[in-house]
Amino acid sequence: MAISILVTTAVTIFLRPDSVISELKPLPDYLHVCRRSNPDIANCIMESAYFLxxxxxxxxxxxxxxxxxxxVINTLMPSNGHGIKIETTNLLVxxxxxxxxxxxxxxxDRQKYEFQVRFPHMHVLGNYSIDGRIVRMAxxxxGDFDLDIYGVKCNVSLLGNVVDIDGSNYIRFNNISLRIMVDKGKIELRNLFGGDKNLGDVLNSAINSxxxxxxMELRPIIQKVLEEFVLDTVEKLTRHFTYEQLFPD
Structure with a gap:
């Protein structure tokens, strides 16, 4: 069912009120709907998410x-933390x-969804720029970075409403909150200190310890990446379908 897309793209995304509605399409087979009258609609949405x-x-x-x-996220993602500035781009997750x-x-009725998505392992490649202090070291x-994170948990809250556009009802989401947590991870930042291998190895070891x-410094970037990807995906998935198509009586 189409609203299951909200939970799968966490993972996860909003429709913009000024989105242009393209020609209405019939629901494809891979979008399993859940009826509004279903007493266990939450479980129906979860099953639909797995199917999709x-x-x-x-x-x-x-x-x-x-x-x-x-x-793939090509947008520059900046983050200013406690005494450290990080920017990433060209991310491949x-x-x-x-x-x-x-x-x-x-x-x-309120178009409100709260859920937790878990990923056993996520791998991120990309480009970085960093300047500041961490673990008492400059x-x-x-350059390039290589990041592995394990035991990833994302708590997501989505809030929207149903709006009338040209006489038809469409779902629009106007608020998202995504919080990510991890159990452990490892990162390699290449070309630290202008490529000084000894300093780079020492600092990478200190970071991973x-x-x-x-x-925690990277978290705002990763949360922003997931939020923007979810927004874009849901907009493209739901712009073609009315509220009544997605949630029949």
């Missing part, structure tokens, strides 16, 4: 939906389609 998982991983070109795995849903709460450099502390 493979399709989202590969992308849905007929709806303009980019692949979820790998997820894998492992996002191998998700499970821990729980889902759905309020169809850190400066720019205090990985969770370092991840």
């Amino acid at each position: 998982r493979t399709k989202l991983a590969a992308g849905i070109p007929e709806l303009g939906v980019a692949p979820m795995d790998p997820m 894998t492992g996002t389609s191998n998700f499970t849903l821990s729980y889902l709460k759905a309020n169809i 850190i400066k450099g720019h 205090n990985f969770i502390m370092f991840f």
Whole structure:
């Protein structure tokens, strides 16, 4: 069912009120609907999300939906933390389609959804620029990075409403909150201190010995990446379908 896309792309995304509605399409077979009258609609949405998982991983070109795995983010993502400035771009994220849903709460009347998505392992490649101090050490450099994170948990809250556009009802989401947590991880920042291998190795070792502390600096970037990807995906998935198509009586 189409609203399951909200939970799968966490993972996850809003419709913009000024989106242009293209020609209405019949619901494809891979979008399993859940009726508003279903007393266990939350479980129905979760089952629909699992059914859609493979399709989202590969992308849905007929709806303009980019692949979820790998997820490609080319936008510059800045983050200013406690005494450190980090920017990333050209991100390639894998492992996002191998998700499970821990729980889902759905309020169809209010278009409010709260759920937790878990990923066993996510791998991120990209470019970075960093300047500041971490674990009492100065850190400066720019280049490629290689990040692995394990035991990823995303708590997501989506809030929207149903709006009338040209006489038809459409779902529009206007608020998202996504909070990510990880159990452990490892990162390699290449070309630190202008390529000084000895200093780079020492600092990478110090970062990985205090990985969770370092991840807290990266967390705003990763949360922003997931939020923007979810927004774009849901907009493209739902712009073609009315509220009544997605949630029949």
